[in-house]
Amino acid sequence: MGVTTAPMRFVKGHGTQNDFVILPDPDVALALSDDLVVALCDRQRGLGADGLLRVARAGALRRAGVLTALPDGVSDDDWFMDYRNADGSIAEMCGNGVRVFAHYCRAAGLVETDRFVVGSRAGGRAVQVHSWEPSAAEVTVEMGPARLDGQATTLIAGRKLTGEAVDVGNPHLACVVDGLTPADLAALDLTQAPVLPAGQFPRGANVELLTPLQDADGDLDFTAHLRVFERGVGETRSCGTGLVAGAAAALHGVGRGEGTVGITVPGGAVIVTITPEQAWLRGPSRLVARGDLIDGFLGG
Numbered sequence: 001m002g003v004t005t006a007p008m009r010f011v012k013g014h015g016t017q018n019d020f021v022i023l024p025d026p027d028v029a030l031a032l033s034d035d036l037v038v039a040l041c042d043r044q045r046g047l048g049a050d051g052l053l054r055v056a057r058a059g060a061l062r063r064a065g066v067l068t069a070l071p072d073g074v075s076d077d078d079w080f081m082d083y084r085n086a087d088g089s090i091a092e093m094c095g096n097g098v099r100v101f102a103h104y105c106r107a108a109g110l111v112e113t114d115r116f117v118v119g120s121r122a123g124g125r126a127v128q129v130h131s132w133e134p135s136a137a138e139v140t141v142e143m144g145p146a147r148l149d150g151q152a153t154t155l156i157a158g159r160k161l162t163g164e165a166v167d168v169g170n171p172h173l174a175c176v177v178d179g180l181t182p183a184d185l186a187a188l189d190l191t192q193a194p195v196l197p198a199g200q201f202p203r204g205a206n207v208e209l210l211t212p213l214q215d216a217d218g219d220l221d222f223t224a225h226l227r228v229f230e231r232g233v234g235e236t237r238s239c240g241t242g243l244v245a246g247a248a249a250a251l252h253g254v255g256r257g258e259g260t261v262g263i264t265v266p267g268g269a270v271i272v273t274i275t276p277e278q279a280w281l282r283g284p285s286r287l288v289a290r291g292d293l294i295d296g297f298l299g300g
C-alpha cells in the first residue's frame with residue numbers, strides 16, 4: 001500500500017500588490033528547499049509570487065534548526081513569518097508580508113486578539129489589526145527603528161543616483177530624486193538590477209526611487225511616490241520595508257527626524273510614520289485564494 005501524505009495547503013495574498021504564497025506549516029513538517037520556493041513563486045510553472053511566507057511556531061522552527069536562536073522579542077509560542085524571496089533567498093524582514101501574515105493568522109483563527117507579535121528574523125514585530133474580514137484587512141506594523149547608515153551611490157534606470165543607506169532589519173538604498181515627478185517615476189525602466197557600490201552592501205540591498213516630499217493636509221505631513229527594485233525578486237509593486245526606508249530618507253533630506261508620510265506605489269498606498277525610535281507601517285492586506293498543491297508538483 002502506498003504511503004499517503006497530507007496535501008500541502010497554500011493561501012495566496014498580497015499587500016499593495018506585493019504578493020505572497022502563504023504556507024501554513026505550524027510544526028515545521030515541511031522541508032522548504034530553495035527549489036520548492038522558486039517553483040512555487042514562478043509565475044509560469046507555479047502559483048506566482050514575489051515571496052513566500054511559511055507560517056510556523058517560532059519554537060518549532062528553532063527545534064527544527066531553521067532558526068539557530070530566537071531573534072529579539074520573539075518567544076517560542078509566537079507565530080513566525082519564515083520569509084523567502086522569489087529566488088529562494090532568505091530575507092530578514094518583509095513589511096507587507098507581516099501585514100498579510102497578521103491578516104492570515106487572524107482569519108485562520110491562529111490568534112484571537114487584534115494586537116499580537118509576529119516573529120521575523122529581524123525581531124518580534126507588534127501588529128495592530130484595525131479591521132478584518134476573510135478577504136480584506138487593515139493592519140499597522142511596528143517596524144522597529146529605520147537606521148540611517150550614510151550615503152551611497154547606485155546606477156539604476158540609466159542614472160547615477162545618490163541615496164541614503166537605511167537598515168529596516170533588511171538593507172535598503174533609498175534615493176529621493178530632485179525634480180522627479182510621479183509621471184517621470186512611472187516612466188523609468190526598472191527591468192535591470194541596480195549596480196551597488198562594491199563592499200558597502202555585503203548582503204545586497206533593495207533600492208527605492210522616490211519623488212521629493214510634497215506638503216500634505218490632515219493626518220499626513222507629506223506625500224510621495226515610490227518604486228522599488230527588490231533584492232532577490234526584481235521590481236515589485238510595493239515593498240513595506242522599502243516604504244519605511246524611503247520615508248526615513250526623504251524626511252532626513254528635509255532635515256526632519258520624524259513625520260507621517262502617505263506614499264503611493266504602483267500597487268496602492270500606505271502610511272508610514274517615523275520617529276527616531278520607531279517606525280510604523282499602516283496599510284491593507286488581501287487574501288485571494290486557498291488550495292492544495294497537486295502531488296508531484298515539484299517532480300514535473
Ligand SMILES: N[C@@H](CCC[C@H](N)C(=O)O)C(=O)O
Pocket residue numbers: 018051085090091092093094095096097170171206230231232233236238239240241242
Ligand atoms: N517586499 C518586502 C521585502 C522583502 C525582502 C526583500 N526583498 C529583501 O531581500 O530584503 C517588504 O514588503 O518589505
